[in-house]
Amino acid sequence: MTSARTVCIVGAGPTGLTLARELDRAGHHPIVLEAAEGPGGKCASLDMDGRGYDLGGHICTPRYTTLAQLAAEVGVATEQATPTLVQDSTTRAWAAPDLSPLFQGDGHRRYADLRAEHFPDIAAPGLAHCARALAAPVGQWLADNRLQPLAGALGPGFTASGYGSLDSGVPALYFAKYAELTGLVADQPALAATAGAFTVAGGFNRLWQRIADALPDVRLAVRIERVERGDEGVRITTGSGTVEADDLVLTVPLDRLLPVLDATDEEREIAAKVRHIDYRTLVFTADGLPRSGFHLLPEQTAGSAASARCASFHHRYDESDVYTGYLYGSPDTGEKQAAQLLGQNVDRLGGRITSVRLQRRWEFMPHFTSGDLRAGILDRLEDLQGQRRTYHAGSLPAFELIECNVSYAQDLARRFFPTLNTATAAAQPQTVPGATTLDEAALGAWLTAAVATELDLPPEDIDLDAALYDYAFDSISFASLQAALSDLLGTHVPSIDLINQPTIGAIARHLTAGRQAVPHQRPALLLPMTPARPFFCAGGAVGTVQYLRPLAKELGPQQPFSAIQAPGHDGGEEPYTDVVELAARYTDEIRRAQPHGPYLLGGHSFGGLVAYETALQLQAAGEEISGVLVLDTYVPLPGQNPPPANERAAIEELATMNRIVAPTDATPAPLLDPDASPQQQREQLARLLGATGMLPHEDFVLAMLRIYQASLEAYVRYQPPPSDLPVTVFKATDGFPPVLHGDRHIALPLDDPHNGWNPHHLPNLVTVPVPGDHFTLFRQPHLTPLANAIRHHLTPTPPRSDKSVCREHHG
Template sequence: MKTVVIVGAGVSGLTTARALRQAGHRAIVLERGADVGGKCASVDIGGHAFDLGGHVCTTQYRRLAALVTELGLETEPTTPHRVFDAANGESRPQSSAFFTYENFQRYTAIREAEFPRLGDPGLAHSAKALSIPASQWLREQGLEAMAESFGTGYTAAGYGRLDEVPALYFLKYAEMTGLLSSTRDLLGHVGSFTIKGGFGSLWQRVAQDLDVRLNVEIEQIVRNADGVRVKAGEWIEADAIVLTVPIDQVPALDATPEERGIAARVRYLDYSTMVCAAEGLPREAFSLVAQPRNVVSFHHRYEDSDVYTCYAYGADAFDEDVTVLGGLLRKPYLRKDWKFLPHFGSDDLATGVLDRVEALQGELNTFHVGSLPAFELVECAIVYAEDLVAEHFGAATGSRAVTTTQTIREWLVKHIAAELHVPEFAVSPSAPLTSLGLESLSVATLQSELSDWLGFRVPHTLFLELPTVDAVAENLARQDVPQSSSSLALALTTPRPFFCIGGAVGAAYYLLPLARAVGQGQPFYGLQGPGFDGTEEPVDDIPELAARYVAEIKQVQPYGPYLVGGHSFGGIVAYEVGRQLRRRGDEVARVIMIDAYPAVPGQQEPPWDERAVIEELWTIRQHSFQDNGAPRRRVDQSLTPAEQREQLGRFLGASGARPVEEHIATIMGVYQAQVEALVRYEPPASDLDVTLIKATGGFPEVLKDDRHVELFSDSPANGWERVPMGSLEVVSVPGDHFTMLVPPALTTLANAVRTAIAQVPPPPPPPAAHVESSIHINPMHPDFLADPYPFYALLRDLAPVHYDDALDGWVLTSTRTSPTCCAARR
């Protein structure tokens, strides 16, 4: 075990200390201020949390999402980002000029050829290729549209103007927005999100488990080859020191000539935050100022508050700028000035100054993390700090070395890309594995090579049980000892995946809280409606929808028995999925319908009415995401349909950087198609075993007037008692059709889902045998021809095999398991 002193209790310092503690070392964090969090601190004003600095998280913030999940903190969508033009007082979405096929393909080709590691931790690997000013680089590459789409947000975030700062920093920012990634959601948020209760609360929670010493002044730092001594009132003896701020800001450092030379080249931007009460400015949005003076953005977050957070470059008079923007500053609460974005100029980057920073790692037992080597974004700071600890400290003395999540993730991305014959950046670690297009034999190859690389056997079922590359990497990183010989039995008795279909809006991400509440031990796949992502037309026929879902389910789980279900309209589709699986000869263990109502037969399909559909989606959103008793809001009927779509998009939390109106129009089309499908479908008889989880609060009225769809609302089984089936169990839970999916009713619903799943026996474990047995697999058997991977994988995992010419098949001889094991796997 080593003792490490960390200077600074911001994101980098706390992340480093936490990683060191998890690796078995002792970490002491010294902070000169009175609180933790650094540039991610929050303040409370009027019962609301206001973030002073970093707080906007995107779908690229995977390490932060893992931290939030582990600590059990709640997240919430951010307000939409808008561009505010003070000249006319109007707000508009950020430009989507860059997002054409030609622009995107041009950028990705340049990235792959010239700076393919830009998405990796740190900056040094891409610095020389991107050393010239951003505006010059974009002009030379013919990518001026990128400045139009990202430039306003970049400058507003405190990173300077494009003609002042090297392209390295601008493109790192653009990559981290998530808009250049195929990842569409994270923690259930399609756009950006933040920590509920203030971003600072996350870092206060992290600090609770660490040795953090506040209000500490460092008087002297003495370093040599044997260790480090830090005087902070008393002398602290340590094996190493980690600096989270640039070298020029470290007090009492016994800097070497090389360190002093680098320190002299560090540049900063003067960036300020002011929290104030104001009026006359746009509300409920993060407004990015077009053609700003000093104030470059302002944020109104809470509907019942007149407090704004304003951001500026060295503004001496915030009130004057607020007036120019058309507002009136009523009361300033506090101001915070930052030495922001420590960076290097173009000439220094071109001559390798960041390589020199990396070369300092470990010199005189000193290590460097933070914004200078990592970039001034929270996720970048977390990833860089965690990886530095993994590389330079590893596990404590006497422990087995642990392969880090990041190392395994990189291995998986590299090898999956090779299997798919695509560049590595095309493989998103947080995208569903089922979306990557891996064939079963590719999975078998990956499992075998990964087992050899890690030094212990990886069950092939791991790629079926876990949803993403990130999840697989995190699972394997925790396995710091080789698996026992019983690992195959564990793999064979893993719970069956539960495939759950979302409601009539077509979304699946709203099922994420239910998946978490059901528990990590239960594989849970949420299925999204065709057309929801805008890449294809919606489907308005339930049997056709079911056929699409059957194909998707088969890609994840080639063989039954199957567990399928769904909420609302999705439950009805799940019933048809079960019927189609049975018609194919597959076994369906159970269908779990969450408050699904078939329509009363003989009705007319609801006519298309744009305003009515907007009102219905608005109502669904309000029922599904309650705001602690906040008054219900309604669509402004004085607006045009296009303006109503825009308003609905903001209400749904769509990011201003996306074409909101187009996205909402797509959702409306899916919703209308699936409501029409509901009216046309009459559930046929089946032999399925069904559990209906019924909300005691009923189904709030959503569709009205001539769009009203009559359901079996007064039926004890929602009308399903009219449908002949194998068995029907009705389980009542609190809440209504929508609130059953949110706390506090969510806990009871999750228990009911778990109970229904528990009625299905797991696959039997392979019984032990003490006699030698042989298993013959005919390579011409239809099951083998359809998918040989399970058989190859099983044979390889159990024992050596050989091909028998006389039998014309593969033969396994084993004294560890009996022939029934193969039957169980099939």
């Protein structure tokens, strides 16, 4: 049996602390030694006036899934990051990075083809697997492969982040790794560099302090004097004593430790080839600078040579005049010169520095040259893993990004430090390779933090003994939670697994009770809103159903309610553009849940048409239909062309619907900037629909737009055929507000008392007026009258002998 190992970890930055956490959870004994007086490394924060100002890494894109999971697991709140803005070198105006060139022409496809052929593992932890294929200097590599749009879109961010200019000779390996972490050129190219960008609330160091506080042995302000390694173990002599361990992990580059390390010739040769970039952070107060953003300064506007210049500055808190500035320096740049350089840039931007509070100089971005990468230097570094009981982690083998460091640390722990056969390990669920394994308590803690983060609530307000649907989830926040949980566990978690469990704690128990990971399967469309499922209700054209939850709760537990969402929200299948085909899918789902009638069906808006067709198909199969309840469903006028696809118009339409349903006291600003990219438009829509940026949502928004377009196309093509079905139309008395744009307008019988449902074709038609309009009938003060009217009509209505009269019910 493998025994527990004592592992000395040099460095209490994100790599060292993540690795120590993994080893501790696996049953080993980590000891962390840190030269600084506090943990966090390059993720240090300055606490000032009750606020946290980040000195190093802090902006996280939606691709930082490992980091987001880590924050959720330890209960550290995150928040939306300030927008990233770039100054135009001609107009001096500030605007979001122009990402449109990435999606014009065939550049994106060309990059994808190159990746698939030459560096398919670029997104995996580490760098060695792709180093030789991306050894060329980045400028040359972009030109040779006709990828200049990547330079324009991603170059300002790459340079401002401290990785050097694109013509400085930095190898393309580092640029490609950076590009993948933006999400813009990743396997899911729709993710935007700024879409859902987040950071840690109150300062990034809070995360690392929380992790350090939970570890058994983190020693700060330690001066290492000598490291000696032998067959029996490792001995580290420090200014405060001696540490003995079985293994040693160096999270700082080899060249930093050469003076105290009993280095081999191979280690010395590799250390001699490590390069760094002189990068500075200055915290200062200023007047007259742009606020509320991470502002990037392209080289031509920075006002000095690339060897010593201001790269960016960040303003985070609206009520504060404190900024953080990021500068390139040189060995000859002292603190006074750095402050003067920053002052010159601030003056050029029309501002004035009033004080400099702090300076921090970093030996940033440890890396190798193009020639060394071609010669296999990173392979040699990986070959050192385990030699002389020593392992290497951190930015040199992983890349100078937090997500890369955290992922590499977790991967290193899995590869070389097996989990011991402890009770905790035995309780962990078996999942696909690479998935996170959690016991019930850990998954419960993750769910608590994730729900709190997504709904912007304090973690202490989340009760594991409460039902998930007791909290104010809307469709997008629910989908975000589902997606993040699926990513965490490495397997698709169906919506029904979340809805069917009585409490959040029960969800954690269900998902960790030996649940095996399974391949992606066609998801269930039924989401029970209450324990049983006799009333099946289809959602509207957007296909989501969370907005029906208030109605389900208002009807009460005595009226079981199951909502039917449109297929395609998980991206696993295409949405339907034909009502008959969609109804056939719904019929299959309903019969799996309830094999035989009588069936009570319904739907809102477009969902009412699908519910009617579903009832017809069930009736044709010999089943009894007790009622079809259509909630303000209009039958479109016949002979129309389908609305043309127009993503910008669709986003505006969905935004308009949301504003009707959830009005604000203030007059809303226009949703879209005329020059906004498609990714920025989708991000704005996600924000309007309730996304916080804490959990993934981009895929859900894209799927929602596809379903919406498909539903509109299906809607105009369908005319309800005659039948003797008992149909009740709940007609919103305030009508249908105009929401569709231009040539996407659909002609509806707005003045018809039955919303276009033909009483001559439907002898058992009943129309019930209800207060509100098409969108507001599901919120108070209209919700209770709607629920009362539905409850009154839930009793099956016997067929009428008079086939020529349509009843209109008032009350």
